[in-house]
Amino acid sequence: MTQRAKHLPSDERRAEAVEAVVELAASANPEEITTSAIAARMKLTQGALFRHFPTKDAIWQGVMEWVSERLLARIDRLAGAESDPLAALKAMFLGHVDFIAEHPGVPRMMVGQLQNTGETPAKRMARTLVENYANRLRRILSAARAEGVLPPDLDIDAAAALFLGMIQGLVMQHLIHGDSARMRADAPRVFAIYRAGLVAGATAVEGRT
Incomplete structure (x- = not known):
């Protein structure tokens, strides 16, 4: 290890620890990742690791x-680059799938935290992530409804839940098959069906007027 690596600033060392966990979770059960494995990945002692994270729970929160x-920064950037709300939704959808393909350990960690029967800072953070994501979807769907792109009686909450459910379904298949290329190939076709359903709803409303 170089002299520079031995004396990284605390923030950089914390980021390195988090990235080590994400990398380990790509091929290991997150519940079985030990602090010794994290420290070994970083080429540190456990004592050095605990100087940056006092507990294992603190590591998971990080x-x-x-x-x-x-994830939120990525979908905000992609959605913000589109003027059309349906194009923004597609960009979010495909960008989210790409994020999972790039970081396959993330869904394993999310599932593990949300299945935890106890209340932990990491579980609260995971739940907050889902809520913040859903709020972004509701804003875009509401904008599309206000512009007349989607029907005025569209159930915004249900449409947002379906969007998230489609991603979760693709991720589950990815976890089963371990095939990120398949997930990426399926994503545009799945979103096309979702979009067609939303637009068909708008056409049906127009036909009744």
Whole structure:
């Protein structure tokens, strides 16, 4: 290890620990990732690791913060680049799938945290991520409805839940088959059906007027 690596600033070392967990979770059960494995990945002692994260729960909270910040920043950037709300939804959908393909350990960690029967900072962070994501979907869907792109009686909450459910379904198949290329190939076709359903609803409303 170089002299520079031994003396990284605390923030950089914390980020390195989080990235080590994300990498380990890509090929290991997140519940079985130990602090010794994390420290070994970083080429540190456990004592050095605990100087940056006092507990294992603190490490998992840091991981969930990392996921939340990067995923939400990605979908905000992609959606913000589109003027059409349906194009923004598609960009979010495909961008989210790409994020999972790039970080296959993320869904394993999310599932593990949300299945935890106890209340932990990491579980709260995971739940907040889902809520913040859903709020973004509701804003875009509401904008599309207000512009007349989608029907005025569209159930915004149900449409947002379906969007998230489609991603969760693709992710589950990815976890079963371990095939990110298949997930990426399926994503545009799945979204096309979702979009067609939304637009068909708008056409049906227009036909009744």
